Amino acid sequence: MRMVVAFLAVMALAGQAPARRSAPSDAPPPPDQPEPDAPAPPNVDPGEDVAPGIKERPAGTPAGPGRKGATAPPPPPRRGRGSDRTPETPGGDTRARRQQQAWRESHPGDVYRYLDDPAHRLVFATCLDETSHADMASTLARQADQQAATLFGGMPEAEVFIAIATPADIRRTFDNDPRTAGMYEHPLRRIITGDIGTVLRHEFTHAMHFGHMERTGQPHAMWVQEGLAALYERYELSESGEIVFLPTARHNDVRRLVAQRSGPVIAPMMAMKPSQFMAASDDLYPVARSFFEFLADQGKLRRWYRAYVDGFADDRTGQSAAEATLGKPVAEVERDWRAWVKARPAVDVKVGKGDRVVGVTVTDATDGVRVTAIVRGSAAHRAGLRVGDVIVSVAGTEVRSSREWTEASASLRVPEAPIVVRRGDERIEFTLRWEGQASAPTRPAVHASRLPAGIDRPGFRAGSLDRASRTTESRASCT
DSSP states (O other): OHHHHTTTHHHHTOOSSOOOTTSOTTSOOOTTOOOOOOOOOTTSOTTSOOOTTTSOOOTTOOOOSSSTTOOOOOOOOOOSSGGGSOOOOGGGOOHHHHHHHHHHHHSOSSSOEEEEEGGGTEEEEEOSOHHHHHHHHHHHHHHHHHHIIIIISSOOSSOEEEEEOOHHHHHHHTTTOTTOSEEEEGGGTEEEESOTTHHHHHHHHHHHHHHHHHHHTOOOOHHHHHHHHHHTTSEEEOTTSOEEEOOOHHHHHHHHHHHHOOSOOHHHHHHOOHHHHHHTHHHHHHHHHHHHHHHHHTTOHHHHHHHHHHTTTTOSSSHHHHHHHHTSOHHHHHHHHHHHHHHSOOOOOSOOTTOOOOOEEEEEETTEEEEEEEOTTSHHHHHTOOTTOEEEEETTEEOOSHHHHHHHHHTOOSSEEEEEEEETTEEEEEEEEOTTGGGSOSSOOOOOEEOOTTOOOTTOOTTOSSOOOOOOSOOOOOO
């Protein structure tokens, strides 16, 4: 839980007043000039941090509870010819391109490749191999299309820079803070992360949402920002664009909270100021995600968001939108949500009696989990996995972090399952087998097939949909 709380700390207290439409929302205020006072929004106390992020942060303002002073002014545009020139982007905002160029200059060599997705206004610095980058870029493109069509009405007007960084660069960027695996910094239009799964999907939702808040001039409530981003941490997205949000370990936290607290949770959360929400984030991130999952399960998430945007001038909390969407007072809405939470089983996140034991110890890698030890005679040993392999999927479920590995491996019940690893630049599929394991020889028996570049196995979940176009640029490494 604590790791996710820190992901977006840089935006938590990012502004003091809503953006005004009289000036371009993504143009920073002139340096050393104070911004004129803005009228206090309705139904919010003056002086409260009501606009977390859509207004540029004044110089010297803390970046939030996780990363103090993290945001520096964007680097100045480069002058010159050819590749040294900063390209023009929609709306003339070159901050993302300048971030990409600054990253290139501060990371010489061939560790990073610099790629673009013009259709989705994304620019990358990526340490991933071709296949992992294609997985990641495809995930973001599909997620962007779905969110643009159902919630946010389009891509952000300005490009977004996304750095998929090596573990060493992540440690340097986040001052060796183990709780922080990624962050979106809106003033720079920049995402930096070392996790292309849960964290990147969360952060990218923020970039999409902030783009919509800028276009509408609406600083949405903190619970809305964090709840929507947490909702997109895990999902299944069909080829036709239909999405199903999948429960995560956050659901277990909500089940415990509902069992322990009989008093209202939803209405107080909606009424909280941003600083209050962040102070109770361990409890409230799961609640916000759960409430949106509850709406989505009834097919009413899009309707709620539209009601919230349309009625924002009258109610910024989201309570009126919930009551209008569900046709009930908020107390009855909470009652229904609590019943829904209790009816859903807990998410299995532990390997217990009767579970299949893969037999590996892992640590996070940028595109999966790296095997650091293998139990002799285990299913992994028998299949032919090696220390140093990076597991990217098991039983058709994509794995991009230790948390995702725990959730995927704890649910194994079948007698055998495919597992895909990256070994160097190769993708290899092995078969884990458990039947007859006790009497099997300890010498590894390899069941491997090389996956041609660009081919997926059926059933992969979020992040392994259509492949993006390949690149011939120099090979990168996230090790």
